[in-house]
Amino acid sequence: MGQILIFSENDNTGFELVGKGLEIGSATGAAVAAAVFGTDVADRANEYLNRGVKKVYIPGAGKEALETFDAAAYAEALAQITAKAEATLVMMGCTRRGKELAGRLAEKLGAGCVNDVNGVRLEDGRIVYSRYALGGMTVCSQTVVAPVAVVSVMPATFEQAPKVMPGGDCVAVDFSIKPVRVRLVERQAKTTESVDIAEAKTLVCVGMGLGGVEKVALAEELAKALGGEVGGSKPVITDQKWLPEARMIGLSGKKCKPQLTVCLGVSGQVQFMVGIREAKTIVAVNTDENATIFQYADYGIVGDLNEVAPKLAALLK
Amino acid sequence: MNSIVCVKQTVDLQQIRIRKETREPIMENVPLTIGDIDKNAVEAAVRLKESGGGKVTLVSAGSEDLEETIKEGLAMGADEAVLVVDRKLDGAESFVVATVLAKAIAKVGEYGLILLGEGSADNYSGQVGPRLAELLDLPLVAFARSIEVAGGKLKAVRNMDDCLEAVECDLPAVVTVLSEINEARIPAVTQILKAGRKPKEVLAPADLGADLAALDQKVQTLANIAPLQERKQIMFKEDADTAVAKLLSALQADGAVGRY
Ligand SMILES: Cc1cc2nc3c(=O)[nH]c(=O)nc-3n(C[C@H](O)[C@H](O)[C@H](O)COP(=O)(O)OP(=O)(O)OC[C@H]3O[C@@H](n4cnc5c(N)ncnc54)[C@H](O)[C@@H]3O)c2cc1C
Ligand SMILES: Nc1ncnc2c1ncn2[C@@H]1O[C@H](COP(=O)(O)O)[C@@H](O)[C@H]1O
Numbered sequence A: 001m002g003q004i005l006i007f008s009e010n011d012n013t014g015f016e017l018v019g020k021g022l023e024i025g026s027a028t029g030a031a032v033a034a035a036v037f038g039t040d041v042a043d044r045a046n047e048y049l050n051r052g053v054k055k056v057y058i059p060g061a062g063k064e065a066l067e068t069f070d071a072a073a074y075a076e077a078l079a080q081i082t083a084k085a086e087a088t089l090v091m092m093g094c095t096r097r098g099k100e101l102a103g104r105l106a107e108k109l110g111a112g113c114v115n116d117v118n119g120v121r122l123e124d125g126r127i128v129y130s131r132y133a134l135g136g137m138t139v140c141s142q143t144v145v146a147p148v149a150v151v152s153v154m155p156a157t158f159e160q161a162p163k164v165m166p167g168g169d170c171v172a173v174d175f176s177i178k179p180v181r182v183r184l185v186e187r188q189a190k191t192t193e194s195v196d197i198a199e200a201k202t203l204v205c206v207g208m209g210l211g212g213v214e215k216v217a218l219a220e221e222l223a224k225a226l227g228g229e230v231g232g233s234k235p236v237i238t239d240q241k242w243l244p245e246a247r248m249i250g251l252s253g254k255k256c257k258p259q260l261t262v263c264l265g266v267s268g269q270v271q272f273m274v275g276i277r278e279a280k281t282i283v284a285v286n287t288d289e290n291a292t293i294f295q296y297a298d299y300g301i302v303g304d305l306n307e308v309a310p311k312l313a314a315l316l317k
Numbered sequence B: 001m002n003s004i005v006c007v008k009q010t011v012d013l014q015q016i017r018i019r020k021e022t023r024e025p026i027m028e029n030v031p032l033t034i035g036d037i038d039k040n041a042v043e044a045a046v047r048l049k050e051s052g053g054g055k056v057t058l059v060s061a062g063s064e065d066l067e068e069t070i071k072e073g074l075a076m077g078a079d080e081a082v083l084v085v086d087r088k089l090d091g092a093e094s095f096v097v098a099t100v101l102a103k104a105i106a107k108v109g110e111y112g113l114i115l116l117g118e119g120s121a122d123n124y125s126g127q128v129g130p131r132l133a134e135l136l137d138l139p140l141v142a143f144a145r146s147i148e149v150a151g152g153k154l155k156a157v158r159n160m161d162d163c164l165e166a167v168e169c170d171l172p173a174v175v176t177v178l179s180e181i182n183e184a185r186i187p188a189v190t191q192i193l194k195a196g197r198k199p200k201e202v203l204a205p206a207d208l209g210a211d212l213a214a215l216d217q218k219v220q221t222l223a224n225i226a227p228l229q230e231r232k233q234i235m236f237k238e239d240a241d242t243a244v245a246k247l248l249s250a251l252q253a254d255g256a257v258g259r260y
Helices: A011-028 A041-050 A071-084 A096-109 A213-226 A234-239 A292-296 A305-316 B036-052 B071-075 B094-108 B128-136 B189-195 B240-254
Strands: A003-007 A032-035 A055-059 A087-093 A112-117 A119-123 A126-133 A138-144 A149-153 A169-173 A183-189 A202-206 A229-232 A260-264 A281-286 A299-302 B003-006 B009-011 B032-034 B056-062 B080-085 B113-117 B140-150 B153-159 B163-170 B173-177 B200-203 B219-225 B234-236
Touching: A003 A011, A003 A071, A011 A032, A011 A041, A011 A087, A011 A119, A011 A149, A032 A071, A041 A055, A041 A169, A055 A071, A071 A087, A071 A096, A071 A169, A071 B128, A071 B140, A087 A096, A096 A112, A096 A149, A096 B094, A096 B128, A096 B140, A112 A126, A112 A138, A112 B094, A112 B219, A202 A213, A213 A229, A213 A260, A213 A305, A229 A234, A260 A305, A281 A292, A281 A305, A281 B240, A292 A299, A299 B240, A305 B240, B003 B036, B003 B094, B003 B128, B032 B036, B032 B071, B036 B056, B036 B071, B036 B113, B036 B140, B036 B173, B056 B094, B071 B080, B071 B189, B080 B094, B094 B128, B094 B200, B113 B128, B128 B140, B128 B173, B140 B163, B153 B173, B234 B240
Parallel strands: A003 A032, A003 A087, A032 A055, A055 A169, A087 A149, A112 A149, A202 A229, A202 A260, A260 A281, A281 A299, A299 B234, B003 B056, B003 B113, B056 B080, B080 B200, B113 B173, B140 B173
Antiparallel strands: A119 A126, A126 A138, A138 B219, A183 B163, B009 B032, B140 B153, B153 B163
């Protein structure tokens, strides 16, 4: 096996990948390098060196093409760095940009690609990646048989590599990259949520059965009584916008491991359930006694959430 | 402006059962459909056509059933379909699919946009769009939540993890859409009947000069099984007061909530 190259637009995720990369490297003899693009590259490169990375590549000449994100330009630059670093495994953070980049880079390198990785293990001398398939119904184990692998790993999958004594170097790479074709016109930051529902011990999940944004209070009331947070299904958030995006649960949202989760008006489709599959106890409230969610619940109440949620909150007080 | 939409035929996930003994999904005899987000991509293309003219071509690679499955997309307002049919394309890896789609698209003629879903319903890997863009050497805007074409340019807003970005690029371009971009229409029965008569070109990979056997395997799937899930499945069907009281004592007995 060749070397390992780490790249993530998000440094915290990058440090997680460094942690795993060093672990694989100590078993296979691969050295771990990283690439850092964008702003404050020198400081950020140091952070990687502080965490045990031996070589960090930063853009030298031609760096203008990497100031804003264009997957084509980023892929070109990373392909050049991959060659320089003699990497056969490129580990990226599975952020949206990371995911957009992974496929494009893999195609350029003739590499095999696995996205949304949520587990990496060494097995019989090969690296096995796990990811969800069939909307989250199954967990798929895959290995890359092409000479080069590009994988993108979900944030928060691994522990960050701890800080150690720095002992590597930072290398500026001069690029000749084709002009950027996707031009950034305007960027609007999202208001960040201070809570991370993935950490919540108790979760009240609302689905389309909630019926309207004015009913969110009902869920908040119950969450308060239980000492938990409110999360929602995808349509509640992306279509209806009853809750902020950071509270989305499921395949395209957060994967949570609460002790208790109470689902109000959620039908229980697989892309939602994968987000609470590791909950210790699942309670479902749904008017439809044939709702799928009852098959995945420990306790089910066939009833109207408008009636059940306030009663439960009142009893808890 | 003409658009191409890549749509994937997948099993209807809601209808898959898990085999108890092996925890493997049972894929036989599960009805086939077009992926949900792919339908949002078709909707986006049809809306562009309705406002700005042009033609919408669906391109898909899959098994023989594709001729039937594709009708749903044609009924939504697409004009024609180019189908690459081979049993081995059913569930083929992204690299193979992108290679075949790129060759099929080369046959379609002039186009301004190639639209895809952000992820396919069954695999949800988001690889085919970026790979296709690379193969065709086109600009790529992924995770679009709105698109607009004016003056020969694409204007789009992409939804990234921490921000929204308004971007623009020249045509032709590849776009992958998020489900939030629109609500896909549900075609009327009359549209579905008419869809059967819309032009479909059915090709074998060989017709495109693609030899599937010669394409190296890049990713190997070792296992695909459902995780163990044991839930109590206890139902309370009484009136709300009784049900809630019973639920609470059950939760307390489990230690899932504190005693009050
Ligand atoms: C690629 C892909 C990714 C996806 N990712 C996600 C994801 O990350 N998260 C996610 O959630 N979804 C995701 N989805 C969407 C998913 O398939 C479902 O559409 C969604 O989970 C359904 O949300 P819901 O249960 O809130 O709504 P519905 O399916 O509409 O269910 C509403 C439920 O409320 C019940 N109800 C109605 N009124 C009441 C009442 N008064 N009291 C009690 N119950 C009531 C109804 O009986 C029904 O069961 C994804 C889909 C795709 C294709
Ligand atoms: N076999 C296929 N035929 C046509 N389009 C496909 C095929 N597979 C994937 N796509 C398109 O690529 C998108 C992303 O798929 P994936 O990379 O599998 O997540 C889908 O939403 C479709 O638009």
